[in-house]
Amino acid sequence: MSTLAPPRPGAARPDKSPPVEVKRWVPSSRWAWALGVVVLWVVIWALTKGNDTLALAGRERTGVHDALAEFRDSVIASRADNPLIQLTYEIGSWFTSVVDWLQRMVSVENFPRPVPEIGWLGVTAVAVWIGLAVAGWRIALLVAASFLSFGIFGYWSDAVDLLIVTFVAVAIAVLVGMPLAVLMGTGNRAVNAVMTTILDVFQTIPTFVFLAPIALFFGIGASGAVVATLLYALPPIIRVAGHGIRTVSATTIEATDSAGQTRWQRLTKVQLPMARKTIVVGLNQTTLAALSMATIAAFVDGPGLGQPVLDFLKTVNVGGAFVPGALIVVIAVMLDRTTTAASEYGERAARGGVDRKRRRIMLAVAGVPVLVCLYLSRTYSWAAEFGDSTWGPRLADAVNEFFGWFTDTFRDLTQGFKDAISTVLLNPLESLLAESPWWLAAGALLLLAFVLGGFRAAVPTLVCVAGLLYFGLWNHAMITLTMTLVGTVLVMALALVFGVWMARSPKVDLALRPLLDAGQTIPPFVYLIPVLALFGPTRFTAIVAGVVYAAPVAIKLVADGVKAVSPTTLEATRSTGSTTWQEVTKVQLPMARGSLVLAANQGLLYVLAMAVIGGLVGAGGLGYDVVLGFARSEEWGFGAAAGLSIVLLGIMVDRIARGAAQKTSR
Amino acid sequence: MRSPRRRLTALTSVAAGMTLTLTACGGGSIAEETEANEERAAEFGDCGDINMAINPWVGYEASAYVVGHVAEETLGCKVTYKDLKEDVAWQGFGTGDVDVVIEDWGHPDLEKKFFAEQGDGSAMDGGPNGNVGVIGWYVPPWLAEEHPEVLDWENLNDFAEEFATSETGDKGQFLGADPSYVQFDEAIISNLGLDFEVVFSGSEAASITAFQQAEKNKEFLIGYFYEPQWLFAELPLAKVALPPFEEGCQDDPAEVDCDYPETVLKKILSTSWVEEGGPGVELVQNFEWTNEDQNQVAKYISEDGMSPEDAAALWVEENPDKVEAWLPQ
Numbered sequence: 001m002s003t004l005a006p007p008r009p010g011a012a013r014p015d016k017s018p019p020v021e022v023k024r025w026v027p028s029s030r031w032a033w034a035l036g037v038v039v040l041w042v043v044i045w046a047l048t049k050g051n052d053t054l055a056l057a058g059r060e061r062t063g064v065h066d067a068l069a070e071f072r073d074s075v076i077a078s079r080a081d082n083p084l085i086q087l088t089y090e091i092g093s094w095f096t097s098v099v100d101w102l103q104r105m106v107s108v109e110n111f112p113r114p115v116p117e118i119g120w121l122g123v124t125a126v127a128v129w130i131g132l133a134v135a136g137w138r139i140a141l142l143v144a145a146s147f148l149s150f151g152i153f154g155y156w157s158d159a160v161d162l163l164i165v166t167f168v169a170v171a172i173a174v175l176v177g178m179p180l181a182v183l184m185g186t187g188n189r190a191v192n193a194v195m196t197t198i199l200d201v202f203q204t205i206p207t208f209v210f211l212a213p214i215a216l217f218f219g220i221g222a223s224g225a226v227v228a229t230l231l232y233a234l235p236p237i238i239r240v241a242g243h244g245i246r247t248v249s250a251t252t253i254e255a256t257d258s259a260g261q262t263r264w265q266r267l268t269k270v271q272l273p274m275a276r277k278t279i280v281v282g283l284n285q286t287t288l289a290a291l292s293m294a295t296i297a298a299f300v301d302g303p304g305l306g307q308p309v310l311d312f313l314k315t316v317n318v319g320g321a322f323v324p325g326a327l328i329v330v331i332a333v334m335l336d337r338t339t340t341a342a343s344e345y346g347e348r349a350a351r352g353g354v355d356r357k358r359r360r361i362m363l364a365v366a367g368v369p370v371l372v373c374l375y376l377s378r379t380y381s382w383a384a385e386f387g388d389s390t391w392g393p394r395l396a397d398a399v400n401e402f403f404g405w406f407t408d409t410f411r412d413l414t415q416g417f418k419d420a421i422s423t424v425l426l427n428p429l430e431s432l433l434a435e436s437p438w439w440l441a442a443g444a445l446l447l448l449a450f451v452l453g454g455f456r457a458a459v460p461t462l463v464c465v466a467g468l469l470y471f472g473l474w475n476h477a478m479i480t481l482t483m484t485l486v487g488t489v490l491v492m493a494l495a496l497v498f499g500v501w502m503a504r505s506p507k508v509d510l511a512l513r514p515l516l517d518a519g520q521t522i523p524p525f526v527y528l529i530p531v532l533a534l535f536g537p538t539r540f541t542a543i544v545a546g547v548v549y550a551a552p553v554a555i556k557l558v559a560d561g562v563k564a565v566s567p568t569t570l571e572a573t574r575s576t577g578s579t580t581w582q583e584v585t586k587v588q589l590p591m592a593r594g595s596l597v598l599a600a601n602q603g604l605l606y607v608l609a610m611a612v613i614g615g616l617v618g619a620g621g622l623g624y625d626v627v628l629g630f631a632r633s634e635e636w637g638f639g640a641a642a643g644l645s646i647v648l649l650g651i652m653v654d655r656i657a658r659g660a661a662q663k664t665s666r
Numbered sequence: 667m668r669s670p671r672r673r674l675t676a677l678t679s680v681a682a683g684m685t686l687t688l689t690a691c692g693g694g695s696i697a698e699e700t701e702a703n704e705e706r707a708a709e710f711g712d713c714g715d716i717n718m719a720i721n722p723w724v725g726y727e728a729s730a731y732v733v734g735h736v737a738e739e740t741l742g743c744k745v746t747y748k749d750l751k752e753d754v755a756w757q758g759f760g761t762g763d764v765d766v767v768i769e770d771w772g773h774p775d776l777e778k779k780f781f782a783e784q785g786d787g788s789a790m791d792g793g794p795n796g797n798v799g800v801i802g803w804y805v806p807p808w809l810a811e812e813h814p815e816v817l818d819w820e821n822l823n824d825f826a827e828e829f830a831t832s833e834t835g836d837k838g839q840f841l842g843a844d845p846s847y848v849q850f851d852e853a854i855i856s857n858l859g860l861d862f863e864v865v866f867s868g869s870e871a872a873s874i875t876a877f878q879q880a881e882k883n884k885e886f887l888i889g890y891f892y893e894p895q896w897l898f899a900e901l902p903l904a905k906v907a908l909p910p911f912e913e914g915c916q917d918d919p920a921e922v923d924c925d926y927p928e929t930v931l932k933k934i935l936s937t938s939w940v941e942e943g944g945p946g947v948e949l950v951q952n953f954e955w956t957n958e959d960q961n962q963v964a965k966y967i968s969e970d971g972m973s974p975e976d977a978a979a980l981w982v983e984e985n986p987d988k989v990e991a992w993l994p995q
Contacts, residue, residue: 112703301748422832616869628845634775
């Protein structure tokens, strides 16, 4: 089963070129060295605490912030005659008209018609038919159930709008992304390195940070939504498809080259077909990334299910927000399973496992009821518009009741837990990171990077530290880093417990997977209110939001890693009569070490990705700064600097973790 | 894989079944409704479009949908609602994306950029909408009842410890608001010598949840809030008295040591849209109502769970005389 989330730069990202020959100056016990650095840090911190922390007073802004704000003001002031902005607006309005046309076709009334050109029955029939054509019966049923649920729960238009934005963005992402993927897959090492770095930067930018600049250049509504979604969804296909093309076996290429083919033939007849499966994985990741961004785009009036979710936030109606939120999960699961099944189906067809003639006849016959449905949905109201149903509100009430009960029952417990973690973990760590003089924290981070990952980690860390200092939000960056680290610790605790449990029991695995998928795709706004009720507006609430989002990935990675431990090794241990506990701690976990490090790396990045959401629930730090910049025009430069700082922080922790991972797995 | 032939039969029978159901059921015809719509459109003449920004709070939504409802149902305009934060909404005046911001709490910075005097002139002041905003420091009702002393700022320091949380250590916590809102609480606290620290809730939803929980669990909480707001119907927060506002005491953000002034809420309109004119423009310019009116509609939405459209329709139906006064002469 694939992972339901946009991939982020990670340690085991397969596209890394083979490890360069590094001079092996690696202390045999790197972790002991790292511990030494930390001890030294603590000692100096105790002496210098509170000096040179670079904390900004309330409304203090640096020259860089002002310059960024001025840039934005000049863009707005010149928008009437600046050719670049004219161009981007032109592109934006083209997107708007495409989306608008599609909406009038299938989701909103096309005046003077009281309904869209094609009503729900027709749209559902066509979607089911497509499911049947690309992936067979089961998927067709899944598609039917999904589309019906949109209407039954009362969000037909919003759900279809979300699909429209997602598809327009994905279509363009594929058009733009595939040539780039080919470039990446066939280019030399330098091209590859440059592109990887750019993709890393793009994938580290929190979704929220995309919105302000894009609204500025492309306008609000569908145009901004499509552009933001497109940009966010582009990296996975380039990265994954590029990797697929690059890893087509050299022997096959040589063999066919000897037959005297041109480069174009090599690409279209050998490389692309052989990378087909990986390309579909890339498409799958791109689609899911698009879906999550299209939801957030509701902040700039992007059409789709994000809008009702945000609406219900105004009246803090958890149940209300849950219903459209759950439908987003339905869409994610539908798209995920469809693309995955389509690739398997295509594979089988390519190998001749499908009787093509029969299939054509079958699809043609299936087309008849589709046409009938289309006709009906254009003619009769009942087939064009879903009647009012009480399912949505009833589900919302049930959810509200449940959360009310849950909060009242467990609040004392959760408050205590929050206070404990804050005292034991959060406050000391924050004090160390954020109250150290900047030169101490920066020096310690650099040393740690070097000890754990050598020069390949230390050089990017140096660049990022310099960048953080330049953007003037050092202190807030350290606060955010603290929360990210604490979040990662919690994520790893969950990952170890549930990952091992899932690996050891297929039943648990089967039961947990859908929950994990939901945790990754449900928009955080849905669960923010219950989490707020349980923990109050605090840093810990932000951490919990990050953990909900990050734990599923880490759990899946640990589970897969532990499962991959060879059964023979396990048999051997069992024959020596070791206990389950010994089996887990002495064999399974150590042998899955690579997966654990990878899970920690992904956990870090996913928690960091939620920093901005944390800003919405009382976490402060860079997240709040981004929200502030998005909300108040005079703080735009400040918010932009905070957004860029999050990117730098992300690259830094990724490179350190990646460096550590490469050495660990060696 | 199952036999494709069985699939064929299954599909054919589905098709046949469907055709049967249809003929039996019939139902309303879309063609008729289309004709009705066309006739209605011809009857009204062309009122044009109104792009109405929806800033993210319920009171705003109430005003916007009431105006929108009248524009659509009485004047036959086409109203498009756009969910946007203030800052992004103002950007939209110049591009034609936004025509109306129906409730503005004062954004000097945006006025400088978009009003004619200093900026590009894409936006203009549309006059007051009748609502008056009250910003201030609030505590949950149980606290006001049990410790009425907290309602005076001078006593706040006595309770600082009670207000402390995991975020503030020994100091009292003051819950700052959604960053969209004008707030000087850090300055007020330091200039009044209060032993408090501001923790920004970051969003209105977070503030509301915090107040709800504080009331339910009888916990100390003080924070920034405002009226008119739907929450007051459910939870009548009590306002803490700060040194009263005097002209000029909030001019320098770092020196603020007084309460927030009452804010006359106003409409902001797209200049080019106003110049085009039409009944929709006149309606929006005439629109004015009271805090009670807005609270009524906000209550329909938040407490009674009505959709904004239904809530607006209900209020319009109940208040024909008020609506009459807004209509173009």
